[in-house]
Amino acid sequence: MMDPPQKPGTNLFQVYLRLRPTPASSANAERFLMVEEPEEDEAPSQVTLNPPNDRRRAIEQFAFTRVFEEDATQLDLFQGTRVLPLLEGVLAPHGGEGTDGLLATLGTTGSGKTHTMLGSRSQRGLTQLSLDVIFRSLESNILDCSKNTNLEASIQASDPSEATFFSAPSFLETVYNDFGSSSTRSRAGTPMTVRESPNKDFIRASLQQMCPQLPGMFPDSPNGMRLVRHEDDLSHITTLDTPPRNIPGGSAKGHHTMPYAKSGKPKLAYASPKKHYMSLTTAAESKKNVTNTPVKADFPPPSTPRPKLQQPTTFPQIPSIDSIRASCDPSAEYAILISMYEVYNDRIFDLLTPPIKSNVTKEYRRRPLLFKSTENSPDRKVVAGLRKVICGSLTEALMVLEAGLHERRVAGTGSNSVSSRSHGFFCVEVKKRRSGRSDRTWGGSTLSIVDLAGSERARDAKTSGATLAEAGKINESLMYLGQCLQMQSDMGTTSKTNLVPFRQCKLTELLFSNSFPSPSFTQSSSIHRRNPQKAVMVVTADPIADFNATSQILRYSALARTVTVPRVPSITQTIPPRTSSSTLSYPTLPYPQSSPRSGSPISSPTMQHHKPFFHQPSLPARLFSPQLDNEQRGTMENAAMEIARMAEMIDQLNSELGRETDARIAAEAHLLSMEDRFQDLEQEIREECYTDFERRLSLEMNRWKASLSHELERGEEHWDRKVEVLARGVGALGVSDDEENQGEEDKENVLVENLEQENERLRRELSVLKRELGSRTPSRRAPLQERGDAMVTVKSEMAGLGSRMEALRVTSSGSARSILSDDTNNSIANSDAGSIRGRKPRTATNGSPTKKVRKLQAKKWEPIADDDI
């Protein structure tokens, strides 16, 4: 037997192994995992892995903090994994902020992770049990939003994670139908919808096998699960804008739903009527040949608007933990905040925030969140922008949990009919402050309960397309997690604590980063230092399922490992039997055989070590046969050694090949999902640009409208002013009224008379001149011509006068009138002076134009005939 794990106290994780019970239907299956008999009065902590069907492969032994066998109950797990100290660390009974706790499960797909963490229809899991203990222990110290109106605001003020806060009743109202009304439905009434796998025949067959007695919603699907059919998906593509409210829980399209499936888990697939967004991308299209299975139309979209759920009112009560309580700080008051998120394809999505409709694609999608240090949280990273629900009671917390689980991604695969396709995080934040000091800010710690997606082999899971890509991502993140776990178990023997490569993916960042203070934080002494988180990992394994996958998970997670190379069959076994006269005898060495609880059956050389796992070739057993001479014996031994060496090499190469193949599949899937992600990002950027453009456009429109209305206003004002001026003019006119009109008319009459007189005079003068001209002899006409300048002046004067008179007729402007009046006066004056000179018309400079217009309008000037002039 190997030594117990070294320095378990120095590991970041306490690692426990739980074995899944073998279903009755598989009772005859070959078992490859055996539990080693423990020392007296001790719980088992070691298992042996015997490779099935290949006796040349190495036998491995793994050590854990403790092994829970198939008959272990949920309560055994709760008590045996020391969850209670984890909870007490979070509650901080001795004051202070406490210690963050992490409770996680790791295992191959279908090995019982979700069962362990979330329980089933009839049994509670570690999550429900932990919640029960927390609420039971805090009892009267818990503050509730219904009784403390400013609780939400005070928590919000001290929260560093840019979260949105809801009181449980207001959140649950948005999630459940008739929230608050009494109902007799039990938790078992939660419906379940399962995304149909590409390998639908396989899934259907297994579902039918699971529930043969139950009628299906389709003729060939079992009751209780809504299989989302391909045709179903396509038929809804055009109705995305108004997705059916009753999917997945209701009776959309006349389909029935049943409370629970095999596991009774309240998981729901995204039973949206539209295909998975990844399946719609060209990357997925172009990569169809990765698995030679169709990619398109495999899946509905990842997120749809949350339909209201049926309100569960009863929850499983078994196992009971009424007697268990954790210590808490009696001088403090507490508030419990629940948040849930999942890591899907290396991105974080809130499970309590409903998806929002994209402006561009019109699809409902959830926005990925960031895991970062914030201004108020320099010492540790937080998932920023989550929705957090303040729960005052266990029932509220359980209802929030149910609501979040409905959003989590699951799918039917060949390995598990309800397989988690994301790593689910359920966070219980225990906020704490001194009692009676409402001015104090809240501190506290968080218990994170993590249900990891299971590692799976594409061949066994029979996945393809997007599910294969998901599996690639899942396996990749689990591989990084494995590396971190290996490193952390090595940390027991090394001082290089910063070697754990936890920044490689979101999952390991989330799990590990708060176990290590950041370098900048360690250097800065001014920042308050938090305790590194404490973590418990429950590894689940199915002793009859996939040997390779289980072996890999155990290698990742075990605290110690021993490799035993079996003895190679003796060379003599390969030599044909000699004749009866032969005196040679060939001893045969037994293969290691083991049975459950058989103790260590291995007597061959072993190598006990921590990681890395690659084992060194060991020397084979020496063969001895007295009948062979030394030379023959030497040759035989050399051959045996060579065979042993080659067998080991083949073993190594085989396992290397297996690993490389897995890595290749993971890499291909990774590439596929990265391409999808890029396209996704592009889509998001386009969307953002679109939104930004729309925003700017509407801003510009608003500006333009504002300036238009401003201009209109100005124009109106301008006209108002004009009208006002006009009105004032009219008013002024109205004041002087008749006398002024009379005076004006008199003046005009005088003017006209003057003009007429002038006209008359000029006519006379003209006729005199004509007569004089006519009476003269041609020779005497010269003197008159000598007066030509005077005549020209008179003529031009006459012409000017005529044109001005003409102007007076055609224009009604005051200026014309003014010209007339000025010129007339001038001509009169000039005529009086006896000298007629040419003159340029002048514009009027005084008097109101309006006034003159009005005056002139009253006067009609008749045209002057040329003859008259």
Ligand SMILES: Nc1ncnc2c1ncn2[C@@H]1O[C@H](COP(=O)(O)OP(=O)(O)OP(=O)(O)O)[C@@H](O)[C@H]1O
């Ligand atoms: N300890 C157990 N006792 C009874 N049933 C169990 C136990 N562990 C697992 N099961 C059953 O095995 C099935 C698969 O378990 P579960 O869904 O928990 O696996 P999983 O590891 O979460 O798988 P995945 O990683 O694919 O989500 C379920 O029907 C569950 O009820």
